[in-house]
Amino acid sequence: MYNVLVVEDSKIAKDMVERMLSQSEDYNMVAAIENAANAAIICVRNKIDLILMDVVTAGDESGLEAAADIKQKYPSIKIIIMTSMPEVSFMDKARAAGVESFWYKEYGSEDLINVCDRTMNGEHVWPMEKPVIKVGDIDSVEFTDREVEVIRALTLGLKYEEIADQLYISTNTVKFHIKNILQKTGFHSTLQLVTEVVSKRLILPKF
Amino acid sequence: MFFWTSKRKRYLQTIRDAVETYPGGLLFAHEDGRAILVNRRMNELFNELVGHTIMNARIAWQELEKARRDYPMSFNIDYLRIGEQYKEAIYFEMDDKHIWRFSWKVINIEKDSFLQGVADDVTEQYRLGEKLYQNTLRTRELHVRQKKLLKEITKVNLDKELLQAKMRVHDKFGGCVLATKQALFEEESRADIEELFEAWEGAIRSLSASGSENSDNSKLSSEQRQELIQSAELIGCKLVFEGGDPVEPRTMQIYYAAIREALTNAVRHADADVLKVRVTRDKLWYKVTIASNGNPPQGEITLGGGLSNLKKRIEGEGGFMDVEYAPQVVISFKLKRTDNV
DSSP states (O other): OOOEEEEEOHHHHHHHHHHHHHTTTTTEEEEEESSSHHHHHHHHHOOOOOEEEEEGGGGOOOOOHHHHHHHHHHHTTTTEESOOOOOTTTHHHHHHHHSSEEETTTSSOOHHHHHHHHHHHOOOOOOSSSOOOEEEEEEEGOHHHHHHHHHHHHHHTTHHHHHHHHHHHOOHHHHHHHHHHHHTEEETSHHHHHHHHHHSSSSTOOO | OOHHHHHHHHHHHHHHHHHOOOSEEEEEEEETTTTEEEEEHHHHHHHHHHHHHHHHHHHHHHHHHHHHHHHHSSSSSTTTTSSSTTOEEEEEEOTTTTTEEEEEEEEEEEEEEEEEEEEEEEEHHHHHHHHHHHHHHHHHHHOOOOOHHHHHHHHHHHHHHHHHHHHHHHHHHHHHHHHHHHHHHHHHHTTHHHHHHHHHHHHHHHHOOOOHHHHHHHHHHHHHHHHHHHHHHHHEEEEEEEOOOSSSSHHHHHHHHHHHHHHHHHHHOOOEEEEEEEEEEOSSEEEEEEEEOOOOOOOOOOOOOOHHHHHHHHHHHOEEEEEEESSSSSEEEEEEETTOO
């Protein structure tokens, strides 16, 4: 039987995970917490085999950062990142953190329990594609990587010059990207663009 | 010779009796279908289905197949098709509403092949299969509904968050407008100038959101504290707080990061089971000390990665951090207050 720690701050999602685990004879839920930063504490004296980790957790703590920290301290603990946010960078950040698997709460067809079983059997389970969100006139996948970086910088409230510095490009290039993005999406201003991507959780500046 | 013959007869009679008393139908025949042994039950069933008893097993099987094709099935065969071994079987519902399964196979004895036909009453299995089938359908339907509900709830939650945010803004504006109206009215009625000023101040305060944010933050802090206490309990350590937590989000995050670091170190390296957090404040600073009852460190201690990072983070926010040994490890730090600025 595997000992599981659940990190999830939405009560509904937490209940769903708890119910799912209780229906399986292979898993024993040690604790369910809401703040990802507390996960490493519980690993100090408990034998945890698997962590189901949400990304956006209580206290604005990032499940991805917590996962990276835990993987460094306890490499044998397997971690599945689970999120309902379509944020474009989450999968890449999860890979960088070294977690075993990744599960979209809303967008995939795979059941979480299957992902748990497969992960505990040594598999790395990742969604084939990122979720597609409509942004203005286009789908989110139609943005280039550079355009996503520019939009992310905009959501942080950076000015054109600051974006140019951050991305090591000229201010004119920043303006060029922004013009293209606005043209593609059909928005009239960067404010409209930023509001749209943040409200649709495509980019979450804090995480 | 006579003895051997009578013994053989007795054996055959015993076999016949056993076949007759078998509750289901049984049939043994030569490979070409000539019947060797058919029990009464098999003949009764066959008679009910095709109108005569069994003469040739192969022809009998063909007749059963034809009867199956000619008459519609009054029951759902899916309830019974659970195992693989009876996939060639034929099922019938008899007049007494019992369901019978007929199956046939070739058995080889030395160089000879024989046909064996069996009829089993599977009524009970059918009822259970039906129940299982209905339950599976219900579970499937529930699963679909649950998935749909979860999807809906997430959407509703997001909408609720947005609505709450809008309502907060709306309320603040409403309060401001009311205060403005009130102020204008009171000015017209020549109310006391100080009251007017307070009305304005109240409106501005509600717009600036500093008041409600602090109360939200206090709630957040109390929830964070509660979960941290529970997490500490799970590793056998009691957290004792003295004084109120910082309420500013950024300061609160550093403050809790410090407690987590101290807690992990105290339990991991000093086997502590109590950790005390004391917070005092003056006009400018929060002053925090975190001490455990763990074992004093052996020899000289250098700051590990976690504490070094914490020190950098605190200093980055304009604060100070120090680690003392008295003789247990005591972490003390100061963080700037921003709630009264």
